[in-house]
Amino acid sequence: MSGISIATWNINSVRLRAPSVAAWVAEADPDVLCLQEIKCLSEQFPEEAFREMGFRHFHIRGQKGMHGVAIASKLPLEDLPDEDLCPRSEARHQRVGVAGFELHNFYIPAGGDEPDPAINPRFAHKLEFLDKLESYFAGRAAAKTPLVLVGDFNIAPYEHDVWSHKQLLKVISHTPVEVDALERIRQAGRFSDVARELIPMDEKIYTWWSYRAKDWKAANRGRRLDHIWVSPELHDQAVAGGREALKVWDNVRSWEKPSDHAPVVLQLEL
Template identity: 55%
Template sequence: MPANVAAGSGTLRIATWNINSVRLRLPLLSDLVMQLDPDVLCLQETKCPDEHFPHEGVAALGFTHRLARGMKGYNGVAILSKRPILLRTEDPDWCLKGDCRHLGVAVDAPGGPIELHNFYIPAGGDIPDREKNPKFGHKLDFVAEATAWSAARPAKRSIMVGDLNIAPLEHDVWSHRQLLDVVSHTPIEVDALNGWQKAGGWHDALRHFVPADQKLYTWWSYRAADWRASDRGRRLDHVWVSPDLAGGLARHVVLKDARGWVKASDHVPVMVELAT
């Protein structure tokens, strides 16, 4: 891995955003860069085949290193970086579906390469029953595979980000009681996500800064007439770091105002800055 990191740059700013169509919302990336200035930006739900990814527009924002794994109409992930990145080629094809939900790279950093994983977990449909709803079964199977994978290779000098489509804690949703039987906060999903986190020894970087008894959301439904007034959010977007990086966590940003941008995604960007 090259070591041409800017002199004196001892921190890394990693942002994640479910952009909900990278071509439709490409103009919003400049607003994100202006406000967060990330070194690395991980996107989910790019909805874009690789041959149509807007590399020129992204490069104009300073992301000279780019990797995308996409498909027409749905899913898709991308990693945009101002630092050199190297594609990981040994990661699984989750559930053998080839549905463009994960991208892993090594990121050049002052203290040595950092392993970075960008995930887009299946949403799971509307019915929390794998027998009645194959999409829910796919979601659980995906997380189970990721858990086994993490257990076999505990996280070291690693970061995992993405839209995991699960809000695990009571205060990760606007109403714990009312959402217990709603996909994204059901006990079986929460247990699965917690098992994945434990298997890899991951540290929840957002809850590192925001105590578990405080509300924390990254997603607000398009169905709300006034999303800010109702504030019925969920924390579906996550940043996890390996224990050896947790001590370097310096700050976080949940860019809530992005939900109010013109043609906004229903998710907002999240960023963590850490010493590397």
Template identity: 55%
Template sequence: MVKITTWNINSVRLRMPIVARYLQEHAPDVLCLQEIKCQEHQFPYEAFAELGYEHTAVHGQKGYHGVATVSRIPLKEFSRHDWQDNGEARHVGVELPTAGGMILENVYVPAGGDEPDREINVKFGQKLDFLERMTRWADAIDRPTMIVGDFNIAPLESDVWNHKQLLKVVSHTPVEVESLQRFMDAHGWSDIGREQIPAPERYYSWWSYRSKDWRTNDRGRRLDHMWASPDLAKQVVGHSIFEDARSWEKPSDHVPLMTEFDL
């Protein structure tokens, strides 16, 4: 049994107390973090080691973005792709030799700014180009692979609190959903979350800080994803969302997701 978690932590050093709480309470074998917001030498390696997570692959940068994969089981850094094409730290891939040689890709897709028009919003164009580069990469995958992280897209109507109101809001626009579908089709990915929690059941992983009572208002979106190669998807035995983490002290605006495999 191997348990893998993904979580956009929105500053790992600031939120290390809730990361520690999650690891102690739920004990995933591997934790993939996005938006760590620190350089590699600033990452809290010792705090993770004390919790039993001695194996790390960290791709950081000063102040923004950044991804890290920490593990209780051995890992080998496998790749760093610059799908943003500007040097930002948004991806790290690892191999898990004791988990059937699985390749685990950890990615933080750009948010895309506020206007869903690449002619007036450079960030939106960068997001679409990022997805296109990921799609070309996925065409060539030839090993059991899982890709997890903050995709910054909620593709299904039931992935957002109000489909009609959000059709023109970045993260749920038709052009983004179509781009993400092309990425899915490129490798035949299985959307583990939606295989385990089928639509139209409610499934969110992010709630804005702007909502003071996030649970009552429940204006969520499913921005975080865990996708697996078709062969690997057959070995999934469970998937969980930890919504309570959104109410912990100094929370991230995202919550952890975990997938369990019988390898």
């Protein structure tokens, strides 16, 4: 089959976890790997280690200490002008051209603890960021550019994207205000949430499990925070492979010194 596999993984420090990435890449062999929370300057990205994994092409948008996104690819990447989508200009977004479509990699703000934007500036920032995405993708829809959006959206939109819908309604990542904002972005760009196209809505899917839980695996109090969306032009190719085309590598969460997020991979037919 001719296609391309696209992976997204919040790696929570790429310098610390480059060996884990190598071990996972040896198994999963993604063509394009989108990372979030690399937590380093662009020049500190461990490019040599990634070259040894077989990646030749890079697009890195780092910053000191926090946030930071990176794309490592086995296919050539086309540079595109930076967009200024983050209200605080943090390194939370990048885009490249690859394999004939435009790939966006996001690390949407977590938003802090208190779900009231009036008293929690982090949550206000998250909502502003989401507003900006809505108008940005609304403005781009008419051009019909094939788009793939991936990343840590820090929102688990649907009931079975969290371990307990009721208990998380007031917990940031699953509050109605951010879930609605995310849905408006999706509709503005007429994006498909590929995982939910391929996996029934009543089936639990998680990509993140808190570090804080002691027996996180037994408790299984996860959330689906990491997403892969495609614009209408790519819908059919995204779902062509069926359910097997979308994989959450949750076993990786059990490795030594893991990230709190699991990698998610889509096999996109081309």
